[in-house]
Amino acid sequence: MTTKRIMSGMRPTGRLHLGHYFGALTNWLHFQNSGGFDPYFSIVDWHALTTKYQDTSEVKGNIFEIALDWLCVGIDPEKATIYVQSAIPEIAELHLLFSMFTPHNWVEREPTLKDMVRMLDNDEHAAQEKVTYGLLGYPVLMASDILTFRGELVPVGKDQESHLEFARDVARRFNHLFKTDYFPEPQPKFTETPLLKGVDGLKMGKSFNNDIKIADTDSDTAKRVKQMITDRTRIAKSDPGHTDLCEVPWPWYNIIDRDKADVLALVKDECESAKIGCVDCKTRLAGHINDAFRPFREKREKLASDPDQVRKILEHGNAKARKVAKETLSEVREIMGMTTWPT
Ligand code: ATP
Numbered sequence: 001m002t003t004k005r006i007m008s009g010m011r012p013t014g015r016l017h018l019g020h021y022f023g024a025l026t027n028w029l030h031f032q033n034s035g036g037f038d039p040y041f042s043i044v045d046w047h048a049l050t051t052k053y054q055d056t057s058e059v060k061g062n063i064f065e066i067a068l069d070w071l072c073v074g075i076d077p078e079k080a081t082i083y084v085q086s087a088i089p090e091i092a093e094l095h096l097l098f099s100m101f102t103p104h105n106w107v108e109r110e111p112t113l114k115d116m117v118r119m120l121d122n123d124e125h126a127a128q129e130k131v132t133y134g135l136l137g138y139p140v141l142m143a144s145d146i147l148t149f150r151g152e153l154v155p156v157g158k159d160q161e162s163h164l165e166f167a168r169d170v171a172r173r174f175n176h177l178f179k180t181d182y183f184p185e186p187q188p189k190f191t192e193t194p195l196l197k198g199v200d201g202l203k204m205g206k207s208f209n210n211d212i213k214i215a216d217t218d219s220d221t222a223k224r225v226k227q228m229i230t231d232r233t234r235i236a237k238s239d240p241g242h243t244d245l246c247e248v249p250w251p252w253y254n255i256i257d258r259d260k261a262d263v264l265a266l267v268k269d270e271c272e273s274a275k276i277g278c279v280d281c282k283t284r285l286a287g288h289i290n291d292a293f294r295p296f297r298e299k300r301e302k303l304a305s306d307p308d309q310v311r312k313i314l315e316h317g318n319a320k321a322r323k324v325a326k327e328t329l330s331e332v333r334e335i336m337g338m339t340t341w342p343t
């Protein structure tokens with residue numbers, strides 16, 4: 001039976017949030033637990049440098065935190081290869097080779113670049129100065145991440161769609177230039193909820209201070225949920241609410257309680273007939289989130305007390321990933337006619 005290669009990654013820029021869980025990790029678990037797939041999951045630390053090169057003090061700690069987040073939700077090192085990007089130098093070599101034939105206007109027109117620039121500095125001029133060669137090359141590095149493992153399916157959130165299109169363009173260009181069909185054209189794989197909102201109604205993001213972490217405590221979660229933007233037209237508690245205008249809590253009920261039609265019907269009725277105010281409604285939502293994530297949080301605490309076990313998991317994954325990466329690069333050098341002379 002042929003297995004399909006799965007590849008995806010996350011940046012060690014902070015603990016993971018519910019957007020990661022419902023936007024990507026549920027699909028990772030699906031691929032890991034269904035037969036016929038060979039998943040590679042990477043903690044992409046070089047990517048963290050593209051926006052925070054001047055301060056690396058938190059990268060190592062964040063690698064550990066991400067590993068804990070993955071393991072506590074059920075990512076299984078027996079079924080998936082879990083590794084750290086910078087332990088695989090072949091990815092950097094492929095990035096360099098790709099950069100030689102990637103036209104510069106491909107990276108310049110990349111739509112996500114604007115968001116990245118905004119993240120760097122509120123002042124547009126100051127931000128522009130922080131756009132490094134490495135940041136511009138983000139999609140080339142991501143194409144290398146995927147294609148080093150000849151990834152065919154890439155489970156990611158909606159914000160990554162244009163990067164996947166970019167990776168397909170790079171694969172196609174390589175195949176065309178070197179008259180081969182070596183690289184697959186990687187396809188994105190989205191969950192039913194590919195773009196989760198943060199408490200402010202914008203994309204939930206690690207770097208936007210609008211997220212609820214997988215590892216948050218019950219009270220952290222309650223505090224955050226209280227900040228959620230609701231129905232802006234509902235002024236007084238006695239005004240009937242509108243679930244269709246409720247910006248964040250109602251969409252989140254539909255995620256957390258998606259299989260509970262009776263709960264959703266009750267929440268809708270209580271809102272629309274003004275039986276409950278937004279504050280109480282959000283307190284209830286926080287309770288549902290905490291109930292859903294409690295088992296993960298408990299498992300995470302146990303794992304955190306044994307860093308050695310996590311280190312061993314990553315070392316094992318790094319070795320396994322490196323073997324595949326070496327094979328790919330040796331084949332790529334052969335195809336490109338770049339085997340070293342005279343050896
Ligand atoms: P940062 O703010 O540092 O970029 P992030 O929260 O965007 O962090 P990434 O590490 O860039 O996280 O993304 C990891 C994966 O999680 C990607 O597949 C991305 O699409 C997905 N993801 C992140 N945030 C969301 C979200 N709000 N909804 C759906 N998917 C998301």
Ligand code: MG
Pocket residue numbers: 205
């Ligand atoms: Mg991101």
